[in-house]
Amino acid sequence: MKARGIAALAASAMLAAGLAACGSGGDNKSSPKTLTYWASNQGRSIQQDQQVLGPELKKFEAKTGIKVKLEVIGWPDLLNRILAATSSGQGPDVVNVGNTWSASLQATGAFQAFDDATIAKVGGKAKFIPSTLTSAGAPGKPPAFVPIYGLAYGLFYNKKLFADAGIKPPQTWQDLVTDAKKLTVPAKKQYGVGMLGASYTEGSHFAFMFGAQNGAKLFDGGQPGFDSPQMVAGVKQYVNLLAGDKVVDPTDAEYVNDSDLLKDFAKGRFGMMMIQSYATAGIQENGMKASEFGVVPIPVLNPLPAGGRKVSSHVAGINIGVFKNTKNKDGALKLVDFLTSPDEQKILNGTFGDLPVVPEAYNDPKFQTPEIQTFKDVLANSAETLPMIPQEAQFETLVGNTVKQLIADAASGKTVDDQAIKNQLTAANKKMQSGG
Amino acid sequence: MSETITAPGDAPARVPGKPGGRRRPPRGRKVLPYLLLLPALIAELAIHVIPMLVGAWMSLLHLTQFFIRNWTAAPYGGLTNYRVAMDLNGPVGKDLLHSFFVTVAVTVLVVSGAWLFGLAGSVLLDRPFRGRGALRTLFLVPYALPVFTAVITWRFMFQRDNGMVNTVLSDELHIQHGHPFWLLGGNSFAALVIINIWRLWPFAFLTLTAGLQSIPGDLHEAAAIDGAGFLRRLRSVTLPLLRPVNRVLLLVLFLWTFNDFNTAYILFDLPPTSADVISIHIYNASFITWNFGLGSAMSVLLLAFLLVVTLGYLGTGRLRRRYA
Numbered sequence: 001m002k003a004r005g006i007a008a009l010a011a012s013a014m015l016a017a018g019l020a021a022c023g024s025g026g027d028n029k030s031s032p033k034t035l036t037y038w039a040s041n042q043g044r045s046i047q048q049d050q051q052v053l054g055p056e057l058k059k060f061e062a063k064t065g066i067k068v069k070l071e072v073i074g075w076p077d078l079l080n081r082i083l084a085a086t087s088s089g090q091g092p093d094v095v096n097v098g099n100t101w102s103a104s105l106q107a108t109g110a111f112q113a114f115d116d117a118t119i120a121k122v123g124g125k126a127k128f129i130p131s132t133l134t135s136a137g138a139p140g141k142p143p144a145f146v147p148i149y150g151l152a153y154g155l156f157y158n159k160k161l162f163a164d165a166g167i168k169p170p171q172t173w174q175d176l177v178t179d180a181k182k183l184t185v186p187a188k189k190q191y192g193v194g195m196l197g198a199s200y201t202e203g204s205h206f207a208f209m210f211g212a213q214n215g216a217k218l219f220d221g222g223q224p225g226f227d228s229p230q231m232v233a234g235v236k237q238y239v240n241l242l243a244g245d246k247v248v249d250p251t252d253a254e255y256v257n258d259s260d261l262l263k264d265f266a267k268g269r270f271g272m273m274m275i276q277s278y279a280t281a282g283i284q285e286n287g288m289k290a291s292e293f294g295v296v297p298i299p300v301l302n303p304l305p306a307g308g309r310k311v312s313s314h315v316a317g318i319n320i321g322v323f324k325n326t327k328n329k330d331g332a333l334k335l336v337d338f339l340t341s342p343d344e345q346k347i348l349n350g351t352f353g354d355l356p357v358v359p360e361a362y363n364d365p366k367f368q369t370p371e372i373q374t375f376k377d378v379l380a381n382s383a384e385t386l387p388m389i390p391q392e393a394q395f396e397t398l399v400g401n402t403v404k405q406l407i408a409d410a411a412s413g414k415t416v417d418d419q420a421i422k423n424q425l426t427a428a429n430k431k432m433q434s435g436g
Numbered sequence: 437m438s439e440t441i442t443a444p445g446d447a448p449a450r451v452p453g454k455p456g457g458r459r460r461p462p463r464g465r466k467v468l469p470y471l472l473l474l475p476a477l478i479a480e481l482a483i484h485v486i487p488m489l490v491g492a493w494m495s496l497l498h499l500t501q502f503f504i505r506n507w508t509a510a511p512y513g514g515l516t517n518y519r520v521a522m523d524l525n526g527p528v529g530k531d532l533l534h535s536f537f538v539t540v541a542v543t544v545l546v547v548s549g550a551w552l553f554g555l556a557g558s559v560l561l562d563r564p565f566r567g568r569g570a571l572r573t574l575f576l577v578p579y580a581l582p583v584f585t586a587v588i589t590w591r592f593m594f595q596r597d598n599g600m601v602n603t604v605l606s607d608e609l610h611i612q613h614g615h616p617f618w619l620l621g622g623n624s625f626a627a628l629v630i631i632n633i634w635r636l637w638p639f640a641f642l643t644l645t646a647g648l649q650s651i652p653g654d655l656h657e658a659a660a661i662d663g664a665g666f667l668r669r670l671r672s673v674t675l676p677l678l679r680p681v682n683r684v685l686l687l688v689l690f691l692w693t694f695n696d697f698n699t700a701y702i703l704f705d706l707p708p709t710s711a712d713v714i715s716i717h718i719y720n721a722s723f724i725t726w727n728f729g730l731g732s733a734m735s736v737l738l739l740a741f742l743l744v745v746t747l748g749y750l751g752t753g754r755l756r757r758r759y760a
Binding site: 079080083086087089095104105108109110175198200250251253254256390391394397398401404405408409411412414426427430431432434 | 501502504505506507522526527528531596597616617619620621622654705706708710723724725726728730
């Protein structure tokens with residue numbers, strides 16, 4: 001009897017101890033002296049990002065005494081991880097986001113707004129290049145984020161392959177297709193264009209860009225217009241490189257990471273690729289010299305169809321924001337200020353091949369190359385901001401995955417004509433309507 | 437969504453005690469078992485029951501990005517989410533039904549494949565011979581490998597250009613022409629089934645090997661003396677005596693395959709239409725349109741289906757036993 005009593009006591013004591021342990025487990029996660037930072041994947045690999053950011057965050061720790069726990073998250077997972085953190089309230093203190101998601105994530109209310117008082121703590125509005133702040137949240141509201149890396153699309157081309165074929169960088173989209181056909185020699189495993197066929201983010205960007213060239217509007221008063229004839233034409237302009245013109249290696253339909261594409265480009269397996277400015281660094285890491293490739297703006301249709309706009313990039317880039325749940329708001333803002341300071345901007349953008357978001361950083365000679373000049377021109381003259389509305393992120397996933405699916409269909413030999421594109425886009429449109 | 441399955445029919449028969457002659461147990465003995473059960477009960481509530489109820493409640497809400505931070509504020513939508521999920525003329529319902537059929541097909545092929553391989557392996561290794569232990573260990577390797585490692589390796593092998601599968605089939609054996617895609621289009625279904633069978637059959641092998649140990653050797657001897665060949669003994673001795681094991685084994689294999697998320701997710705990220713299994717489909721339906729209420733409604737429908745199948749399966753087994 002006595003023994004049993006003791007056993008019961010022991011059992012309940014263990015139970016209590018177990019519960020207590022559960023209760024205290026999650027608390028010490030963000031004590032004021034540490035911050036958790038989720039960085040997006042900017043370099044050629046997650047390891048490289050860690051190697052680049054690690055020493056910089058040590059500098060921050062030396063300056064402020066705040067230790068930063070860094071996690072670099074790949075693009076396929078980043079948005080879902082942020083959403084999960086938002087719904088559970090268990091997230092990082094500071095986070096990088098694709099700037100096109102800004103308005104969507106702003107609508108969740110999970111991010112610290114950069115009103116005048118807050119933005120002053122990270123150097124004030126005037127610190128940033130004005131155009132970069134257009135993709136930081138819905139118009140008319142204080143931005144939910146501030147920019148950290150600037151990006152733009154460009155057409156990278158292999159100078160040697162172009163010289164061998166006797167062609168010059170294309171000026172119009174029609175030229176691009178003709179040139180690509182000249183470069184395509186399947187027997188030699190050489191193609192005109194390379195693409196990240198399985199990347200939904202890339203698919204959505206090109207759908208937007210080429211849709212705009214054909215005169216499409218993604219949303220009209222909040223209503224999605226993904227399957228308008230203009231969007232169909234835009235998506236076709238991109239997918240047809242593989243489906244009709246056959247200037248893309250079908251294997252590219254499996255490519256989801258930059259590393260595959262950059263390696264192929266450096267090896268000369270294709271002549272051109274449309275990719276964001278960060279590729280400059282990755283190409284050279286794959287053994288191609290800076291003198292062996294060039295960059296021009298992605299050519300647009302000439303003449304533009306009725307209503308078409310001269311768009312060869314969206315205002316691309318990465319923003320940085322602070323979760324409202326942070327227990328150390330001041331520390332988090334200090335980190336944002338540090339990472340967007342001119343000195344850090346020079347180091348980080350220089351290494352990743354991105355464009356600084358603060359004007360002062362451009363004094364550095366490494367940002368006075370012809371490539372950087374091209375990207376600055378693109379951003380100034382032919383870039384459009386993706387719609388800054390809450391539904392934007394859904395557009396990217398729905399239409400991006402549709403484009404990915406169409407490329408997979410084309411690669412495996414199915415017919416991808418106007419009707420097939422239209423059907424898939426209509427399905428995406430309906431999902432958007434029933435989802436909202 | 438893993439349920440703990442306890443088969444009611446399989447509870448050990450109670451040993452009949454001497455009637456009447458027993459003293460009433462003292463009070464402490466009556467409380468202690470319940471006290472010891474308490475942690476399990478709390479864990480069960482916290483891990484299974486409460487999240488399930490929360491999920492069911494979420495399925496009635498318009499839970500979109502505007503509310504995910506504080507989703508108690510999400511507006512009540514009644515059965516709207518269910519209507520969208522089950523509207524077979526709409527794209528959402530059509531895709532869900534398609535995904536359901538894909539999952540059923542994958543499950544049928546994987547469960548029967550894994551079971552057949554497991555049975556063959558365990559029966560062939562039932563007789564002692566040199567190296568049997570080593571072979572048994574070897575057969576368990578796929579089961580012991582971490583799923584991520586195993587599936588990533590398969591993913592490399594199935595790549596179109598440099599994958600081993602195409603190299604062997606086209607360049608070495610010339611069974612197929614050119615390099616087809618395995619991770620896109622129709623072949624992705626086959627790739628998924630092959631990997632799943634490979635991952636699951638060792639478990640069937642292990643369970644059936646254990647089941648075979650309990651079949652007395654003299655039954656086989658007697659059958660052999662009566663002139664029964666290998667196949668006849670398999671059909672009339674081995675399989676009937678394995679029935680209780682098979683009942684549980686098939687159910688577990690079914691539930692694991694039907695709910696499996698990891699394999700397809702690691703293999704494809706976002707699976708192509710022909711390999712669009714339901715667990716990932718629901719995950720994507722939630723995240724792609726950021727409509728978590730709709731995702732929950734689909735989950736509840738899936739749960740209902742699995743519950744009906746499981747109860748039906750266990751129920752028929754019980755009836756058969758009662759009237760046998």
